Amino acid sequence: MAVNNFDFTVHNYMEDIVLELVAQKQREDPDFDICERCLMDISAIVLNAVEPQYVKVKTKLEELDDAAVANLNRLIEEAAKQVRANPHHDRVENGTYHLENSSEIMVRQVLEEFVENQSEVELEPDMIPLVASMVLNQTKPRYAVTTRGGAYKRLAQLDHQFIPTTISCIYNVIRQIKDLK
């Protein structure tokens, strides 16, 4: 299997929704006056607390019902309190920070090894991004604000259940896709 089959991108549409809500709050609430770094920390906390949406289901803010939006706004308020009590913006910065879900990197690695080693499972290259997105929808997000490479360092602290859990999830997802065909 050529490595470039794994150069696909996946996207958690929940990121767009949460970032939009945080920006909205910043515009409308004069007390919500915080720096870019703290906004990223708040977004990471909220994104770790809600179900990810890597497969497009409800991917726009206007598609969410009022209860879902209210829940997200409540999570944003709570995360803002947490970040205000313990801000990270005074840390020495080395490079630019960005928001990253390290589960994406981990799922990609497990899936790549799976495709290389499980010769009995037929998986066409164009299905790989869909499989990755469906697996990520069922994988606990691990968002953090990090500099480039930060998430790779955290892979060493990976819990030992992650790989077997992810592999069984990959099998289930492939079965689901084949059943739909």
Ligand SMILES: [Zn+2]
């Ligand atoms: Zn700040």
